[in-house]
Amino acid sequence: MNAILADPTNKLAGADAIQTEQTRAQKRIVIIGGGFAGIAAARASERADAEVVLIDRRNHHIFQPLLYQAATAVLAPWEIAAPIRPLAVKQRNLTVMLAEVTGVDLSSRTIDASCPGLGARKVPFDHLSVATGMPPSYFGHDEFARYAPALKSLNDAEAIRTKILSAFELAETTDDASERARQMTFVLVGAGPTGVELAASMARMAAVTLRNNFRRIDPADSTIILLEGGNRVLPTFAETLSRKTTARLEKLGVKVMTGVKVEKVDEQG
Ligand SMILES: Cc1cc2nc3c(=O)[nH]c(=O)nc-3n(C[C@H](O)[C@H](O)[C@H](O)COP(=O)(O)OP(=O)(O)OC[C@H]3O[C@@H](n4cnc5c(N)ncnc54)[C@H](O)[C@@H]3O)c2cc1C
Structure with a gap:
């Protein structure tokens, strides 16, 4: 047993202490999620006359805006992750608690949580903030997820990086010209900020980072296609920015195709 968690005098040191404490002199604010929103809520509660419990299923916060750099090997995953506990x-x-929240009972003001290695726990609260973020959206095509990872977590970034680097390795090794071309063709679906950043970063990776790394292929010969269902890239930004972005992407060698809706994705393409 963990000595710190088992110490009854160590008020709210961990999941056990949070669960077993029955009489609380102070109000308790529970915040679910240690992303930007949850951390901001915790900091805003610094002067509250209350104990604050921040619960996340991960022990680290991820700086999502730089996930695309982890996906293209510009940054190591640990460079965009920071532990929450400090x-x-x-x-x-x-108090920071590592647990997955599985339910909220508003009538009893209690949270159901699952703690790794400890199992189910109940956490009472007086005030609750839910800051659990959003799951990635495949716009009604969740079946695409099997072949096309979204970019929302470090696991996603690593999966994408592995896919890209493995494709170059296969292209280098194969003797089949059509298979080589297939491996060196990358399709990104969605030209919002993430798709645009990822496409540009992949183009740079192919042309600059991996230059001279291979003998039989030149990664700069890759075909990188960015598909967008709307009629321009970055549809939520000003049109001038869309035009400039398209020009920059094309200069980097990215093929931009707008007005194209992806209907099916399988292992063939
Ligand atoms: C690739 C990418 C690039 C982006 N680029 C930008 C940008 O350039 N500029 C910008 O302003 N925004 C950008 N964003 C958006 C921005 O990152 C999000 O708006 C922001 O991270 C949302 O913060 P959040 O705290 O609401 O959610 P999140 O950061 O998603 O945090 C949610 C937290 O809740 C935890 N959680 C979820 N469910 C549970 C549960 N049941 N139990 C316990 N914990 C749980 C998760 O582990 C996570 O830590 C980008 C997003 C992505 C994905």
Whole structure:
């Protein structure tokens, strides 16, 4: 047993302490999610006359805006992840709890949580903030996920990076010209900010980062296609930005195709 968690005097040191404490002098604010929103909520509660419990199923916060750089080997995964627990060093009324929240009972003001290695736990609260983010959207085509990872977590970034690097390895090794071309053709679906950043970063990876790394192929010969269902890239931005972005992408060698809706994805393409 973990000595710190089992110490009854160590108020709210971990999941056991949070669960077993029956009489609370202070109000308790529970925040679910240690992303930008959850951390901001925790910090905003620093001066509250309350204990704050921040629960996340991961022990680290991810800086999602740079996931595309982890996916293209510009940054190592650890460079865009920061542990959540050190927040408790600076903020004395804050406790961090590693657990997956599985349910909220508003009538009893209790959270059901599953703690790794400990199992189910109940966490009472007086005030609750739910900051669990959003799952990736495949716009009604969740079946695409099997072949095309989204970019939302470090696992996704690593999966994409592995896919890209493995494709170059296969292209280098195969003797079949059509298979080589297939391996060196990358299709990105969706020209919002993430698709645009990823396409540009892949083009740079192929042309610059991997230059001279291979003998039989030149990664710069890759075909990188960016598909967008709307009539321009970055549809939520100003049209001038869309035009400039398209020009920059094309200069980098990315083929931009707008007005194209993907209807099916399988292992063949
Ligand atoms: C690739 C990418 C690039 C982006 N680029 C930009 C950008 O350039 N600029 C910009 O402003 N925004 C950008 N965004 C958007 C921005 O990152 C999000 O708006 C922001 O991260 C949302 O923060 P959040 O706290 O709501 O959710 P998240 O950051 O997703 O955090 C949710 C947290 O809740 C936890 N959680 C979820 N469910 C549970 C559960 N049941 N139990 C316990 N914990 C749980 C998760 O582990 C996670 O830590 C980008 C997003 C992505 C994916």
